[in-house]
Amino acid sequence: MKETMNADKNAEMSLQAAIAQLPKEIVPERDLWSGIDKAINQSATLADNNDKKKAFTPVAWAASIVAAVLLTWVTLGPEQLTSKPQINLVAAMQQDFEQQKQTMLVNFGAPDIKQLPVAMQTELVKLSSAQNTISKALADDPNNSDLLNLLRWTQQQELDLLNQLYSPQWQTI
Amino acid sequence: MDKLKIIDANKCFSPDLEPQWIAQAQQGDQQAFHHLYQSYHRRIYALCWRMMADKDSAEDVCQEVFVQLWQKISNFRGESKFSTWLHSVATNIVLGHIRKNKTWIQRIFSIEDQPVKDTMVEMPECSNLDQKIQTLPERARLVFVLFAIEGYRHEEIANMLGMAVGTSKAQYHRARTLLRESLSE
Numbered sequence: 001m002k003e004t005m006n007a008d009k010n011a012e013m014s015l016q017a018a019i020a021q022l023p024k025e026i027v028p029e030r031d032l033w034s035g036i037d038k039a040i041n042q043s044a045t046l047a048d049n050n051d052k053k054k055a056f057t058p059v060a061w062a063a064s065i066v067a068a069v070l071l072t073w074v075t076l077g078p079e080q081l082t083s084k085p086q087i088n089l090v091a092a093m094q095q096d097f098e099q100q101k102q103t104m105l106v107n108f109g110a111p112d113i114k115q116l117p118v119a120m121q122t123e124l125v126k127l128s129s130a131q132n133t134i135s136k137a138l139a140d141d142p143n144n145s146d147l148l149n150l151l152r153w154t155q156q157q158e159l160d161l162l163n164q165l166y167s168p169q170w171q172t173i
Numbered sequence: 174m175d176k177l178k179i180i181d182a183n184k185c186f187s188p189d190l191e192p193q194w195i196a197q198a199q200q201g202d203q204q205a206f207h208h209l210y211q212s213y214h215r216r217i218y219a220l221c222w223r224m225m226a227d228k229d230s231a232e233d234v235c236q237e238v239f240v241q242l243w244q245k246i247s248n249f250r251g252e253s254k255f256s257t258w259l260h261s262v263a264t265n266i267v268l269g270h271i272r273k274n275k276t277w278i279q280r281i282f283s284i285e286d287q288p289v290k291d292t293m294v295e296m297p298e299c300s301n302l303d304q305k306i307q308t309l310p311e312r313a314r315l316v317f318v319l320f321a322i323e324g325y326r327h328e329e330i331a332n333m334l335g336m337a338v339g340t341s342k343a344q345y346h347r348a349r350t351l352l353r354e355s356l357s358e
Contacts, residue, residue, distance in 0.1 A: 011353040018302040018356065019321050025215035026222055026299065032236050033210060039240040040203065 090138045090151070094131075097155040104159065108166035120165060127158040195255055199247050206246070210239055213256070217263050223318045224267045226307045234270050238263045260323060268333060271311075305355045309348050316341050317348035 105111065113121065134151040138144065191212070197205030217238050222231035242262060249258055306314060315334060319325045320341075325333075327341040334341065 007357070008353070011357045012349075014356055015302075015349065015353050018300070022300060022302055022322060024219065026219040026303075027215055028218045028232050028235065029228065030232060032214060032218070032232060032239070033207065035236045036210065036239045036243075037203070037207075039236070040206075040243050 090135060090142065090148070093148075093151060093155070094135065097131075097159070100159055101162065104162055105166070108162075111166055116165060120161070123161060124158065127154050127161070130154045131158075191255060192251075195246070195249065195251075198243070199249070206243055209242075213259060214239065216256075217259065220260065220263055220318070220323065221267055223303065223306055223322065224264075224315055225271065226311075226314060230270070234267055235263075237270070238266050241266060264319065264323065264325075264333065268315075271315075302352070302356070305352050308355065309351055312336075313344045313348035313351065316344040317352070320345050 113124065116124075131151060131154050134147055134154065138147050138151065141147065190208070194205040194208045198209060214235065218231060218235045221235045221238070222228065225231045225234060242259065245262065249255065306317065309317060312334070316330055319330045319333070320327065327338050327345070330336075331338040331341045336344075
């Protein structure tokens with residue numbers, strides 16, 4: 001029993017001594033540096049390529065943004081440029097309509113519209129109201145040709161109605 | 174001329190130059206990195222060889238360690254000794270390599286490789302204990318190398334190897350028992 005314990009103790013001590021004497025360094029059989037050097041230089045080349053890609057990326061982004069802005073300007077620019085003339089066109093249409101209306105009324109001897117039958121007055125108010133609504137809609141969407149045509153049609157309807165109401169020809173008939 | 178050569182050699186292997194080599198290597202100086210390689214590759218190879226128990230794999234992984242060191246050396250902030258940091262990098266790479274080479278069945282069921290006693294290539298330049306370490310089962314060998322030679326704590330080893338602390342201690346005890354038996358033969 002004691003001999004076994006002593007043997008174990010000796011084995012443990014010899015193991016401990018062997019661990020303490022283990023060499024910290026072992027020399028590899030082949031030269032490892034050449035492979036490492038090759039790998040490092042390959043990775044450096046790859047890194048250079050990545051750097052070039054990294055440098056190219058902002059330029060590509062900038063070019064894309066410029067292209068997008070140009071495309072937007074080319075596509076929407078002319079419409080935006082014509083939007084103000086469209087608003088002016090609406091104003092011009094209204095002005096032209098008012099002039100025609102005033103000229104017509106003066107020609108008819110500046111009649112008092114309040115003397116007209118209520119149904120006719122209501123028709124004129126409806127047409128005027130329609131024109132206001134269309135004009136407001138055109139302020140938001142000045143390029144809408146349907147609204148422009150509708151405005152022109154309502155103006156013409158009002159002029160036609162006034163002409164029918166006050167024209168001597170119509171009165172004669 | 175000869176005197177000048179001696180002075181240069183002393184200068185090259187002076188430990189005071191290590192921080193300078195590290196700083197230069199971090200800036201991409203391959204010559205400085207080569208100095209670091211010259212200083213450490215034998216120690217790293219010893220770690221790889223003891224953990225992997227295979228000369229060819231150890232050489233390949235040692236190369237991998239230095240390639241990754243070149244890529245990661247900028248991560249070294251000087252918070253620990255460079256040698257400590259390098260050994261931890263090397264240990265992780267070796268363990269990653271061992272895990273990668275396991276089959277999925279071995280990974281899932283934690284099946285150990287057989288001891289490499291029968292297939293081990295004799296390396297007469299290595300110590301007797303080193304030869305015996307190569308014969309240990311894989312997990313016992315890894316724990317023994319990391320604890321007894323590399324100086325890691327069982328908590329750290331358990332974390333690195335994905336095992337309980339108690340298992341790490343048990344594997345270490347197993348390794349010592351096997352080595353004692355082997356040395357007394």
